[in-house]
Amino acid sequence: MVKNDNISYRNSEYPQFRPPNGYTKNISSLVSVLKPLQLDLLAVEEINNDDYWKKLCEQLDLNNFITGKCDEWFLSNGIxxxxxxxxYSNHVYKASGEARAFLQCQLAGDHSFVQNRSFAVTHLDHVNEDNRxxxxxxxxxxxxxxxxxMNALxxxxxxxxxxxxIVAGKREESQWEKPRFDLTDLITRQWGYQDAFRLANSELKDESVATCAYGTRIDYIYLRPRENDPWKLTKCxxxxxxxxxxxxxxxxxFTREQS
Incomplete structure (x- = not known):
């Protein structure tokens, strides 16, 4: 089995919200949550390329790791x-809003899931859908x-x-942008990616799908379908x-189907 995980390492998006333990290096807490998942691959946002990142990876037995920085002021993505x-390669875009990066890689080894399969992580603008x-x-x-x-709905x-x-009401109360769905529609309907969570959980809604403190789902794993792929999404x-x-x-x- 291959397991892919996407977490946010710490938050700098909304100054109104702070993690319960502040902006501390919470390696032990992260390991306690992630270790039981027995991950083969981990993708993160908002990290520093430092000894804490190295320590986290090593304690999860993920001894091959990379980072991709946005600019000198903004935190990195990591795999x-x-x-x-x-x-691997890292691509940076800055036109309006903050600089954002896109870190992509290919893996080596004899595991059939990772062969000729590419992976990427990004962290898009938190303010404006047009920027995203x-x-x-x-x-x-x-x-x-x-x-x-993706910071997108x-x-x-x-x-x-x-x-x-919750969705429109909280945004209006906080004077944020009105809810839009352009970005997720672009990825799934125009580009043909599959939303892994929605694919595996077609009936779940509302608070059951929330990934952030504001009661919405903004963190995603997207899959590009392959013909005759023996590896199937079995859980998200x-x-x-x-x-x-x-x-x-x-x-x-993901689990390989028996032939």
Whole structure:
């Protein structure tokens, strides 16, 4: 089995919210949540390329790891893998809003899931959907598994009442942008990616799908379908991170079909 995970390491998005333990280096808390998942690959946002990142990867037995920085002021994205990293590249876009980055890689080794399969993580703008669209269009992902904090909403995630009270209501109260679904529609409907969580959990809605403190799902694992792929998504869940991070964990598991 190969398991892919997408977490947010710490939060700098909304100054109104702080993680329960502040901006501390919470390695032990993260390990306690992530270790039982027995990950083969981990994708993170908002990290520093430092000894804490190295320590986290090593304690999870993910001894191959890379980072991709946005600019000198903004934190990095990272990927850690149980398998060697064959190649990687980091792409940065800054036009409007903050600089954002797109870190992609291919893995080596004899495991059939990772062979000829590409992985990427990104963290898109937290303020404006037009900025997010500009960023993802610049990156033009041609990736098999795309992960990250998209800061974007999916319309099917919410009932009408929850949408009015929580999604639109909180945004109006806080004077944020009105809810839009352009980015997730672009990725799934125009580019043909599959939303792993929605694929595995077609009926879940509202608070059951929340990945952030504001009661919405903004963290995703997207899959690009392959013809005759023996590896199938068997599970995708949102794992409560407790006090380890300010976002919940998106966890996906793939299993090879028996021939």
């Amino acid at each position: 850690a893998s149980r398998y060697p990293i064959l190649s 669209l500009a960023q993802i269009n610049y990156f033009q992902p041609n990736i098999d598994i795309l992960m990250g904090d 999916t319309e099917d995630d919410y009932t009408e009442s929850y949408y009015r009270r 869940s949102i794992v409560d991170s407790g006090e380890a991070t300010d976002h919940n964990i998106v966890f996906a598991e």
